[in-house]
Amino acid sequence: MVGFPSSDPDGPLYHKGWYHIFYQYNPDSAVWGNITWGHAVSRDLIHWLLLPLALVPDRWYDVNGVWTGSATRHPDGNIYMLYTGSTGNLTQVQNLAHPADPSDPLLLNWVKNPANPVLLPPPGIGPKDFRDPTTAWLGPDGLWRVAIGSRMEKLGITLVYKTRDFLSYELLDHYLHSVPGTGMWECVDFFPVAVNGTKGLDTSAAGEGIKHVLKASLDDTKLDHFAVGTYDPVEDLWTPDDPKNDVGIGLKYDYGRYYASKTFYDQEKQRRILWGWINETDTEFDDLKKGWASLQTIPRTVVLDGRTGADLLQWPVEEIESLRLRSYCFEDVLVGPGSVVPLHIGSATQLDIMAEFEVELISGKKTDEENSCDGGAAERSSLGPFGILALADASLSELTSVFFRPVQTSADAVTTYFCTDQTRSSLAPDVFKVVYGSSIPVVGDEKLQMRVLVDHSIVESFGQGGRRVISSRVYPTKAIYGDARLFLFNNATDVNVKVKLKIWEMNSAFIRPYPLDQL
Template sequence: MKKYTYTLKAVFLSILLGMTSTSQADSSLTVRHLVNEQNIVSLNVTAKFLILPVQDDAPESKVCIVKDNEQRGTLMNVRLARERVDSYVPFILSDYKGQQISVDIQGLPADAVCWKELKLADSFDMSNKETFRPVYHHTPAYGWMNDPNGMFYKDGVYHLFFQYNPYGSVWGNMHWGHSTSSDLIHWNFEGVSIVPDAWGAIFSGSCVVDHNNTAGFGKDAVIAFYTSAKSTPWGDVQSESMAYSLDNGKTFVKYAGNPIITSLEKDFRDPKVFWYAPGKHWVMILAVGQHMELYSSVNLKDWKKESEFGKMQGAHGGVWECPDLIELPVEGSRERKWVLICNINPGGPFGGSAAQYFVGSFDGKTFVNESPVQTKWMDWGKDNYATVTWNNAPDGRCIALGWMSNWQYANNVPTRQYRSANTIARDLTLYKAGGEFYLKSTPSREMKQARGEKVSVPSFKVTDSYKIESLLKDNNGAYEIEMEIQVADASKISLNLQNEKGEQVSMYYDLLRKQFVMDRSKSGKVDFSNDFPAVTAAPVHAGKTLRLRLFVDRSSIEAFGEDGKFVMTNLVFPSSPYNQMSFGTEGSGYTVSSFNVYKLR
């Protein structure tokens, strides 16, 4: 089970959930309503937080602190409650304890529900009130999350930063949130690490551990690179900035020379930085519209553009985002190849956002794709996006993580307290088939450490149909299924996860078309988006034995076939856990030679 740790050192510690409504606002608050939906809340700060009621589909209001007639900090966009309250978020006041301040709230009518629900508070109810919150996938403690950012490993700890809105569970107010783990399964929420500033909101980026003090901030300093995204009356502006940490990512100091790279391009974002040992310099890869740009530096501050990549390469159905460039071993050989990961939105194989990749060579300045006419996808579901890898991962591993959602419906999935989860961690390698190099994504070995109760089903043959009536006792919706299938002469192998309410996820191997297919159109709640009830398909090149691992959590299924040669990630929202599995066939049948279910902790 996911564990969260909260300390007073975090900038944002937690959220007040499920508060009892009152008929009037907190008596310690004085609210004055002005013309044109301008409002002033005056108070003497006696508590850590002003609790703001949020309505997900309300128009955005603007909120900031005013002290001595001056605005403090940046204006935050908050969808304050007008007709109803979906959740609450904390607006931090502790820096002003004992002082008289005002909170400027713009764009909210005087008759809004918000004015009856504003409260001061020092403590929070952190109990999970979400039916669909995953058990073993990372999620934000509250608020909105999208792209994983700045991932690095240091002193036995995996650090995960992420695009974060602490003021609501829809996209906006981009900060970097921060979580840590020692095993990639149990996560501690560390609060907000990097906040918006004069150069804009904090968009996606990366972190490096500067072992040799090349930047001059200190040996082993953690240095973050991110996109500063500013909206102006003349349009949006994106540039690249940096910050450094001397306490392993707990706090960051922004570089005084920001922004460090600027451009005339509109879409200019998501810096991924790494050390290129042969050239003894740093490399930055940036997403620029529908191509990538590569830069080099010896000190992490001054950057030189070296090359571009992307013209007439891969899919171009949308904007390229969240790049990564990694060197991977080829299984069964001493060979190594470079892989450029390119996330795209829209333009995925089944609509919306997805992650593609290219395999080739890199000389420290220029990347060359060895298969320019072929588009390769990292994941064949709808819900793996913004995939990037950890810097400084142990044992030479390359560990990746994705955002488990799709921009077609990410703001509308049926949760309130939080939105979005990450995929499980995946170890990346390459394999060769038919003269081509392909990416293999294997569940990270830490996932086996999460296994608890095990149920083994004896070998069985499917000649028509077969059903397992109960996968687990006390099924909480979080488990792994590991199976091996002897194909024999079957042409179609059907595998259906079901619950007692008739909701199901239909999966099958179509061996004639060489595909693995997943259909979630009857998986549970699907009516929040026309794009959600989808059918996804992955190419399969398998022999007479099929191996499949299914990672099921309360709101997701991740299928890993043939030891990670194909991966499919899809969200699901069943009204109760899938605890049954039925099998069907076309052809002369097949044998399930092993079938194990593990409850995941």
């Protein structure tokens, strides 16, 4: 939900470390009033130490829940935490909190401002349609801007407020942006990206060579959509570069199970990092049995795709590579039409897989095939599908397919799809099993490439350097622990596929309580 570098330059343990605030839910009650904020610290964004609760619903303005918020670090060193509270009559209001001791490297204690709530729903906005403030950015007039998601009937909108001190606010008389038919926008995010280059930008960056990304989580569909566009900091207006790919009707961060994401800027490594939430797709009974529910994806860096100019490239943070153990290399593995090839690496429950595919296209032939991802991995066509079978058992009774499907639409044109098929991922009956995917741009002479992170019940797949991402929740019953295997497959009818792979076994990250008695 919220992440930022540790604020204390002389902190004894987490100097240049990370601080993360997240939802924590009381499973003994089904009311939103049990939403609180937990928090944790980390040196590397991978291993986390849990701290006591940060904020709990104990005031009239948040008695029904401490909801999504964002942190803004002021140049003077102060941290301003704006968050949505749900009142006793379920009105959504915005509240301000700050660390009780900004010099505490763990930021253990937080104080709610006595002026709360600092923002109420404005006229014309429903009391339940006003939530999730963004990180603030500094405008050319020296005032901070904060965006908040809302709606007017089915019109999804982004409200913008100006503030100098995070206590008093002025609502702009126009929206930052709106899109008809998209419904309530929540967990809005707004940040700059460099047109050229591989580094992230501070949230307040503006000027030449910079585009801005506007993202909204659509409450109606539970999908995270973004668009790249141009921001006018004087008029406080954002315009999409491509209206056909506007927020809510075009590109998604993730084409699988993914929602309520948030980015923040890492000034130490000059990168923008994306967090995303993935909920369960099995039953509540299963959640109670295992004692936990929902998780976050591996943190991802985000940059503008320099080759398309319209897409974002998402990639696992480099720190994930510290979990790599033994590696396996496979060169030029030939996978014939209709075949499956086992990759003998032993247990395959925790893996980092890099795969590159070469196919022989049919010169001068139009296949007349309209297949996309919808038919899944079993529906064959001339050029695909082909890819990997993760979390599979030896008999292939359970498997999760991650694949490409090229479709040769003319003698010189090929449309490629990047997909994940969960329909055979589990023999358990009460599990949501679908096919996810999207078309994926393949530019120039690029080879088809995927990176797949496998971790027991989650498969995160990155196509073409992160131009498309698909996260899947799967619950195998046989392909678990030492019985999980990895395969290549090719269901094309007319082409061979040559595959190059590097695979790492992955260690486990630790998540455990911070030893507060050692402070």
